[in-house]
Amino acid sequence: METEWVSTGGPYVEDFEKNIASYVKCAGAVSCQNGTSGLHISLLLTGVTADDAVIVPTLTFIAAVNPVKYIGATPVFMDCDDSLCMDPVKLERFCKEECTLGNGKLIEKASGKHIKTLVVVHVFGNMADMEAIMNIARRYNLKVVEDATEAIGTYYTSGEYKGRYAGTIGDLGVLSFNGNKIITTGGGGMILSNNADYLRHAKHLTTQAKSDELYYTHDEIGFNYRMTNLQAALGLAQLEQLEDFIAVKNANYETYKRELSGCKGIQLLSVRDDIRSNRWFYALYFDGCKLNRDEMIKHLSGNKIQSRPIWGLISDQLPYVGSRTYKIEKAKQYWESVVNVPCSTNLSQEDVKYVCSVIKEAIG
Numbered sequence: 001m002e003t004e005w006v007s008t009g010g011p012y013v014e015d016f017e018k019n020i021a022s023y024v025k026c027a028g029a030v031s032c033q034n035g036t037s038g039l040h041i042s043l044l045l046t047g048v049t050a051d052d053a054v055i056v057p058t059l060t061f062i063a064a065v066n067p068v069k070y071i072g073a074t075p076v077f078m079d080c081d082d083s084l085c086m087d088p089v090k091l092e093r094f095c096k097e098e099c100t101l102g103n104g105k106l107i108e109k110a111s112g113k114h115i116k117t118l119v120v121v122h123v124f125g126n127m128a129d130m131e132a133i134m135n136i137a138r139r140y141n142l143k144v145v146e147d148a149t150e151a152i153g154t155y156y157t158s159g160e161y162k163g164r165y166a167g168t169i170g171d172l173g174v175l176s177f178n179g180n181k182i183i184t185t186g187g188g189g190m191i192l193s194n195n196a197d198y199l200r201h202a203k204h205l206t207t208q209a210k211s212d213e214l215y216y217t218h219d220e221i222g223f224n225y226r227m228t229n230l231q232a233a234l235g236l237a238q239l240e241q242l243e244d245f246i247a248v249k250n251a252n253y254e255t256y257k258r259e260l261s262g263c264k265g266i267q268l269l270s271v272r273d274d275i276r277s278n279r280w281f282y283a284l285y286f287d288g289c290k291l292n293r294d295e296m297i298k299h300l301s302g303n304k305i306q307s308r309p310i311w312g313l314i315s316d317q318l319p320y321v322g323s324r325t326y327k328i329e330k331a332k333q334y335w336e337s338v339v340n341v342p343c344s345t346n347l348s349q350e351d352v353k354y355v356c357s358v359i360k361e362a363i364g
């Protein structure tokens with residue numbers, strides 16, 4: 001603030017971009033105002049136009065899908081598997097049975113629309129099955145945008161993508177530094193890619209597509225999406241603490257697991273075996289429990305503990321009613337049965353044990 005470089009100019013923005021790229025081990029990163037704007041730009045970079053359809057998940061936060069509508073394109077909603085992320089088996093079946101592939105173009109039979117891109121979300125810090133999804137994407141000529149807004153720090157520990165971080169496997173990835181994420185810049189986001197053309201174009205589009213600094217010439221429609229120097233300064237300080245925050249998230253996860261292990265009908269959802277997860281959110285799955293989802297939320301609230309159901313399915317939200325969906329089954333089941341319990345990094349082990357004791361008291 002003393003240097004007066006408070007806006008989108010100033011050295012911290014580039015420093016933050018470089019440090020994030022180095023942390024997630026990818027070729028480069030371009031800052032933006034939030035994860036939503038990063039997803040908007042990523043869809044544009046993969047060539048999505050108003051005439052196209054885009055494959056998206058239904059079980060996620062609505063910001064993962066709204067950018068499809070910003071462009072005027074059409075979402076096609078996919079189901080999740082037990083990782084809560086996109087089900088690759090259904091994805092493949094959809095491409096095979098509901099689309100045609102000719103001249104490198106995947107066309108949805110029902111609408112005749114070209115599908116160029118799919119958006120995959122790494123839900124709650126878990127990782128989607130990227131091996132399967134990337135294979136399908138290659139076969140059907142789809143670009144992959146990874147919404148890694150909830151999964152900064154999650155990476156594969158084995159398999160084809162060993163060592164690869166969420167957001168760096170597809171064509172483009174997006175991070176969020178919203179206040180509810182593991183690290184925050186108040187609000188902010190980052191576009192990740194290993195493709196130099198995408199990175200250059202992302203920077204251009206996020207900075208009003210100015211092609212000449214002095215004469216203010218603009219060669220396409222750009223956006224005022226760049227992060228400010230103030231946000232980036234905060235981000236640099238937060239990034240230094242990220243691994244410590246992830247350690248707390250993991251320790252608290254283990255406490256939940258231990259404390260709730262004997263609870264009949266409540267299962268603490270886990271993550272894929274072959275990843276190190278940032279454990280952003282803790283999700284309890286209710287199946288055959290004395291209390292259902294809503295009763296437990298009410299009981300916790302009565303004890304001054306905030307909890308909430310997983311997001312309502314996007315394909316059921318008013319602006320999306322009537323959209324194309326493909327065999328949505330598991331997502332419905334998780335919507336009806338999941339309760340998210342406190343997960344902030346400032347929770348102590350005692351806090352977590354208290355939450356568990358209130359849950360146990362309710363089910364006797």
Ligand SMILES: Cc1ncc(COP(=O)(O)O)c(C=O)c1O
Pocket residue numbers: 033034035036037060061063064121147149150175176177178188189
């Ligand atoms: C899955 C998902 N996508 C997109 C976003 C949007 O990120 P932002 O709030 O930074 O715009 C969020 C979180 O806020 C999210 O959870």
